[in-house]
């Protein structure tokens with residue numbers, strides 16, 4: 142089993158960091174510091190070493206520091222499944238002849254997109270913004286689940302984005318009074334193909350994660366969950382051939398044209414799938430559990446998922462746990478440290494109170510973050 146692990150992190154003009162370097166050989170990296178010191182910014186920087194807009198879903202302009210020219214960079218030396226590599230991403234300094242877009246490099250060679258980072262580094266995060274996950278919109282849960290899938294299949298986010306683009310093209314074409322039927326057929330063929338690819342991977346992941354949650358059961362200090370995707374396509378693909386499901390969806394799309402044209406959007410498909418979560422100890426929907434129960438449930442989900450990724454891919458994902466520890470009572474905190482040590486993943490944790498990490502044990506390194514500076518604690 143290989144753990145994805147960062148041994149050196151360099152931040153340049155990233156939020157409140159002008160230039161910062163952190164080197165570590167630890168399995169558990171703890172960032173402590175006052176509110177606003179830059180702890181979450183550091184985790185966010187790491188999250189840019191995966192596809193998407195990072196753990197705050199920020200725009201590329203947002204993350205550049207306020208004083209520079211809009212360029213920024215995050216680089217990490219990584220020990221992963223493919224050995225040592227240097228991953229880098231960011232916005233290059235502006236040039237008259239170049240458009241502003243995010244650059245990604247592996248060992249200083251440009252790569253097309255952050256998808257390529259997935260061969261070296263897989264990661265999953267938990268942030269305070271996810272505290273309302275079970276109460277909020279289905280889109281948030283779908284995004285959360287897609288990130289779990291992405292840690293298993295690094296092509297997944299590319300397919301999800303392509304499906305969104307394809308649906309947008311179809312919706313735009315349906316706005317035209319007499320759309321070109323051949324063009325519409327072609328877009329719907331592409332939409333159905335992408336939808337099936339996305340739903341198949343989601344369905345398999347949900348099934349395996351549900352089994353992992355059951356297997357962990359009472360052995361974990363964190364409450365178990367029953368999870369299910371509510372999309373018909375994800376369920377159908379577990380028992381029917383993909384071609385049959387794809388044909389069925391194409392028929393739904395073709396027959397649904399007038400309805401979708403009137404609605405201005407596509408009313409059926411995996412872009413609407415929700416993740417249903419039941420708080421297993423009390424057999425109730427997760428949204429009805431208490432705040433603390435929901436938090437513990439999310440931690441249990443992420444730990445089970447990390448174990449699943451390790452078993453399926455042979456790579457233990459990196460975990461970014463922002464302000465998770467402070468909210469746990471001492472016994473759960475000790476249980477979390479113990480489970481993390483067993484998992485063998487590299488974990489980056491943050492907290493304002495160093496005392497919360499007193500029992501973290503060996504294999505941890507604590508850094509103090511202060512006004513965009515990171516120093517190892519003496």
Ligand SMILES: Nc1ncnc2c1ncn2[C@@H]1O[C@H](COP(=O)(O)OP(=O)(O)OP(=O)(O)O)[C@@H](O)[C@H]1O
Pocket residue numbers: 155156157158174175176177178179180181182183203204205206207208493
């Ligand atoms: N683009 C930017 N340029 C410069 N500073 C920024 C930028 N974006 C955010 N900041 C600053 O970063 C700081 C917030 O950092 P961060 O969210 O990492 O804090 P934190 O240590 O996690 O704090 P808390 O414990 O309150 O969560 C704020 O002071 C904010 O003003």
